Amino acid sequence: MSLLGCIADDYTGGADVAAALRRGGLRTALLFGRPETAVDLTDCDAVVVALKTRTAPATTAIAETLQVRSWMAGRGADRVYFKYCSTFDSTPQGNIGVVADGLLDADGSRLTVVCPSTPDQGRTVHNGHLFVGDVPLSESPMRDHPLTPMTDSDLVRVLGAQTPHRVGLVGLPVVRRGADAVRSELAAMRHRGVRYAVTDALTEEDLRTVARAATGLTTLTGAAGLAHALAGTLGAEASAKARDTPEIPAGPALVLAGSCSRTTLEQVDRAREHLPAHRLDLRAVPDPERLHELADDWLREHGDGGPLLVYSSARPEERTSDSASYERILAALARSAVQLGYRRLVVAGGETSGAVVNALGVTAVAVTGEADRGVPWCVHDGDPPVALLLKSGNFGRPDLLTRAAQGRS
Incomplete structure (x- = not known):
């Protein structure tokens, strides 16, 4: 398989998605900040670069993300995954939408999926609304976040305020019909000029369906849940090596x-x-x-x-x-x-x-x-x-x- 490149918008998010890819069977390197040219990725199936761009000025977030995307492309990563938090937290102006626009513009993509659902953390998307446990995002403790308060659970509306491009929804009935149905819906949305397809997902199986339908996309966006599902679609021939772990140093x-x-x-x-x-x-x-x-x-x-x-x-x-x-x-x-x-x-x-x-x-x-x-x-x-x-x-x-x-x- 070719190298999968993943760009996270903060450091804990980088650790989260690196763990998900490793759990999915991919040998994964985790780097912090814009990487040095000399990093050896020979034995890696995936590389995660964690940036601090979630609350950075939009121009900074876009520039740093695209520099990392270029670095990854130079090392054979023909697919990039933009990882944001499963609570989709950002400011009203960005940076999820503006960074995703930059990535899609850079590789000429016309459409991508938007999938923050991570059921094992209690984050699910239904009718385009993000839920934390049993409550909408806007009624969860995230409404009081000191940096990125989330007061709207409607992802189509939230993302629509961050990008000039069209945002649509792949609803749960389509997802439950399988990968072919999702793939057909994505093609129809692309034809209608939709750039961002928010995807409903309540279960791990829903995520696997979305991942199988999206394997042809060169830029994907989501949280760790979709990344884990994607790792499963890419093959786990390196799974044994991915689970070889270094020892944690002794000490307090x-x-x-x-x-x-x-x-x-x-x-x-x-x-x-x-x-x-x-x-x-x-x-x-x-x-x-x-x-x-x-x-x-x-x-x-x-x-x-x-x-x-x-x-x-x-x-x-x-x-x-x-x-x-x-x-x-x-x-x-x-x-x-x-x-x-x-x-x-x-x-x-x-x-x-x-x-x-x-x-x-x-x-x-x-x-x-x-x-x-x-x-x-x-x-x-x-x-x-x-x-x-x-x-x-x-x-x-x-x-x-x-x-x-x-x-x-």
């Missing part, structure tokens, strides 16, 4: 939580019951430099080899608008922790994960086993080696942070 663990999602807040509350914890709160200490100093002192005082938790995660009424300061402090603490001998970093939140990865200078990792679905351990073979667990805010069971910090499955 530090949890760094910046996400304010309801899921992460519950995980932080659970972790505080078991781990020494330090909270970052700019309301109590308004000077970010002083807040960092106090946290760094606490880390060094408690750095006796046991797992620790540092968090800025807060409920809506407790938040401040200065999320960037929290990210800088958590990233700086990650550097301090590695210097102190910590070898496992558990990071909650997409923006926080991006800040930590960049602060550590990590550009490539080996994706290994998942602590929870979509949350893999990633091993950086540096000096010293470090294992990173990069968790999207909404992912994981309530005890995930505790289990990961304590080295339990």
Whole structure:
């Protein structure tokens, strides 16, 4: 098979989709940021490049994505998968639509699918509306997201506001008739001038149907659910090698939580019951430099080899608008922790994960086993080696942070 290229719009999303491709039997490399020319992809079936473009200015998001697309094409990737979150979160102006437009314009594609459905995470699409569990996206905790609040669950309408091109729907009755029916509907939509086909999907089988129907497309878009289904259609001749995993380095663990999602807040509350914890709160200490100093002192005082938790995660009424300061402090603490001998970093939140990865200078990792679905351990073979667990805010069971910090499955 030819190389599959995947571009994710944030770092936790990159880890999520890399895990899905690996689980589907593809030997997968995960890179952070625009890659270096010298990256060796000889033994890879898929390469995921994770960018920080979800909330970047649109021109920056488009330019960085197209540079990575060009880099992938130069390494034999004749198909690209644009991965966004299963909650489709973005600003009202983008960047999902504008980045997808850039990708389709670059390769001359007239149509692609739009499929954020990921049933194993409780994300499904029905009648074009995105559901989180049993409630529409607009009624879920995502309506209160501090950076990308989602107040509309109608994907046709949401995407239609981000692109000048037509957006249509492949409804569930068509999907349930099979891949040939979906393929015919996509052809009819292309003929009518529709560029984006939002696809209903409630089950893994629905995703496999969409994936089989879309194999002829050179640009696809979706979340990790469709990527996993796509991996199955591409053949799993490398499945045994894909499951060969590097060992997670021995050493203590530090949890760094910046996400304010309801899921992460519950995980932080659970972790505080078991781990020494330090909270970052700019309301109590308004000077970010002083807040960092106090946290760094606490880390060094408690750095006796046991797992620790540092968090800025807060409920809506407790938040401040200065999320960037929290990210800088958590990233700086990650550097301090590695210097102190910590070898496992558990990071909650997409923006926080991006800040930590960049602060550590990590550009490539080996994706290994998942602590929870979509949350893999990633091993950086540096000096010293470090294992990173990069968790999207909404992912994981309530005890995930505790289990990961304590080295339990």
